[in-house]
Amino acid sequence: MIRFSQVFKRYPNGFEALKNVSFYLPSGSMTFLTGHSGAGKSTLLKLITRSELASNGQVLVDERNLSRLWRHQIAAHRRAIGNVFQEHKLLYDRTIEDNVALPLVVAGLEYKEIGRRVRAALDKVGLLAKAKYYPRRLSGGEQQRVGIARAVVGRPRILLADEPTGNLDPQLSDEIMRLFFMFSQVDVTVLIATHDYRHIRAHSAAVLALKEGRLVEDEATP
């Protein structure tokens, strides 16, 4: 679960990217995060992974107050989160397989278990056949799917995604959304930043709409 209570985020240059944001996402919920370019969507997600720290207010993730997290606890906190980045952030000198395995290696799993889970994750995004390829050989959309496989392979309790389907064709992006929805069915808290209102319409999911850093009534959804 994720709870924001009157959260403000001011960047060092004084820019206020989030203003008085409060919401509650229970476990097993699937939520879309929308808003114009620069509205503060990525900033909000970064607060959840503790890549940024709220300037004011409380961010609670699974009952844990992130501003009370010790330095050495941050890594463990992030391991409980699956994150699909806006840029794909793949390692270009490792195969697809190894890229997807990374969170499991970091967590220190057994080799066999890693192999099994990686294949399952790649299968879900339709890239099992390219497991041994290097990312440079993949198209933009394929790389994005590798990022998605990496986010879900660790069976996280929380799943964040920042424009996960920006480079995918409509058909593929529908499939990916169905995958995210399946995760929310098994009690994972799913939060997806997107511009694509088709998905919002298609899934009966909650919507958080940002406008210049404030949560607004979901006016934008047609």
Added chain:
Amino acid sequence: MIRFSQVFKRYPNGFEALKNVSFYLPSGSMTFLTGHSGAGKSTLLKLITRSELASNGQVLVDERNLSRLWRHQIAAHRRAIGNVFQEHKLLYDRTIEDNVALPLVVAGLEYKEIGRRVRAALDKVGLLAKAKYYPRRLSGGEQQRVGIARAVVGRPRILLADEPTGNLDPQLSDEIMRLFFMFSQVDVTVLIATHDYRHIRAHSAAVLALKEGRLVEDEATP
């Protein structure tokens, strides 16, 4: 103008990304390039910038056969092309301003002229106020717009864009498309790879649809 005649592209691992592709884009035309993820859109664009070389067939850009280009002519060829990359490819240690100025610096323009043109380009994408910022401070969509400004600042004869609006909200992405359309009005050859069929519907533009490396009848457009 761009002309492909029976172009094939086989990657070193044997994968055939383009098969027998032929088309002609006259100067001043605006064309959309569509197709599923992995269809070969980025590959096609890379052939035009001579980042890849066709395995078979001819690629002519402004009457020049790219397979006859000498090594030292490639740079000049690329300077005549404005390119919006699928990943933003910004320099994170330079300001927005300096990023946009790069093609002009490379071309060796006068300082004053560079400043003038950079401001004009940033204004067109709505980022003039953030000219002195570093890219990390910008949101994903803002970075994408910087990439667009950099592509158009050199007043290229050819403008290529690979998913230029993947991270933009609908309103912004419409504006960007109008910008591209304006360029085609002043005799620039514009070619845009996109998944967003809204644009294709909105603009009376030609469409090249790829499917597994082949040009197909434009069946996908609804």
Added chain:
Amino acid sequence: MTYLLRHLQVLFDTLGRMWKAPLPTLMTLTMLGIAMALPLVLYKIVDSLAEVAGQWHERPRISLFLNFANDRNMDERAIAFARNLLQMPAIDDIEYISPSAALAEFKRVSGFGLAMDNLPENPLPPLLAVYPYPTQERAQLEQLFAQLAAMPEVASASLDQAWLQRLAAILALFKRGVWMLSVLMAVGVMLIISNTVRLGVVNRSDEIEIIDQIGGPRAFIRRPFLYFGALHGLFGALFAAVIGHAGLYLLGKPIATLAALYDSSFKIGWFDSTAIAAVALSAAALGWVAARITVDWRLHRLIPVAS
């Protein structure tokens, strides 16, 4: 068990990375080898010289002029007296120089050869050259000298002290040289390794950022670089041994020529393996420390903790 296994895996992974980029690795190891070979070679030369100097060239010597000149049994008495003296624990060796031997040596050394031939009789007294153990302290040496000078058989005695000062001065010079060079080269080794680690961090900065985002602990991120630094120190020392041996070989010829001209068969040996092992371990430790400092410094910038 798993912990050990993971360390081993990082070790082999790091070795693999070094192996897969042979040219850069060789370049760095060559630099490190050169840096470490210099003090090794200089130390070896100084060490060999000090050894030779101690036992041969500038040994402390007490000259005893005996008062049995013009005695028929002069030689026998002198030798018997020398035998007695050799019982003293401080004395290492005694050489008897008879008046005739002394005169011959004098002719040879002074160049007065022809001119001395018409001396009516040998004016020189019998002489004992007493060599104390070189380990003697200066005070002990002077005490021994006083003791010997006071003996009734001794007409006069002299202690050559210049050798002490000269030896001390030479050793001071060389020691300072070796010391300066070692410090410089330790600094050099750390700088080279630090630079290489920095290159590694930059090269893998994407990887580091991603692992940090994914929840990799800092120790996990740091570990390969620590191994990287330590391995470079270790292999660098082995390169140094090879380069140093080549240097000793190339210097061996002119050194032998020079030594022959000074009537010495002085030769520089090879490094002994314990010395190389010691250098290798210190270098590995230096590399580890350099890597640790560098990585922390870079990580601080690359993946700052938001606060």
Added chain:
Amino acid sequence: MTYLLRHLQVLFDTLGRMWKAPLPTLMTLTMLGIAMALPLVLYKIVDSLAEVAGQWHERPRISLFLNFANDRNMDERAIAFARNLLQMPAIDDIEYISPSAALAEFKRVSGFGLAMDNLPENPLPPLLAVYPYPTQERAQLEQLFAQLAAMPEVASASLDQAWLQRLAAILALFKRGVWMLSVLMAVGVMLIISNTVRLGVVNRSDEIEIIDQIGGPRAFIRRPFLYFGALHGLFGALFAAVIGHAGLYLLGKPIATLAALYDSSFKIGWFDSTAIAAVALSAAALGWVAARITVDWRLHRLIPVAS
């Protein structure tokens, strides 16, 4: 004009980059400084020694024993003879050693002091120490020796030849040392600069890829790195001058002590500025070459031309 301007701009840009990352720049320059200071210092020491050795220590010397022993006017005659000899163009200097001076020196050197006091009369002949100009060829020296030995005033003569061989051997040793060190250090300098340039290329690999995509010519991409290499060589040499001077200062004290013990006022001076300028220019050239090779090697991988 614009061309020159653009070069100047790259120069200042590169200087700015070095200035903005002071710690890495200082580290690299220190490495380079150390590497270049070593042969500089050794060369300076050898050079100074060779100079001193040539004019003082191992000078060629011909000893002439005169046959006017027991002559009342011995001293005057010897000095007059010496005056005559000094007219010869090959002779630089002559020292007259009277029998009493020779005896005193002999006592001092041999340690036979007390024992010699009861000599009935001084057995030594008058002696002239003849010093030819050190520039003499060996054959000329032997010819001079024969000429002097044949003179009626000369009872016997000796030519000390060992100095020649020893000097040659010492110089050969030192020359080989300096030569080896210089080669090693030139290699070291190129490796250090190559490594630093490689770090720069990796650090700016995104920039390089983007500029290549945007249509920047290779010369444009390469230029800052060439400046980078050359500037590092240049500044490294200046660091070497500073470090070298510090080294000479630290070594100066023990060298002076040692020289004093050998009755010499031998001192090592500082580097002269033309030598430093020469080293700086060569280092800049080495840096440029190292950078060129490295950049080409890396660009070949980073932005290959599709074909």
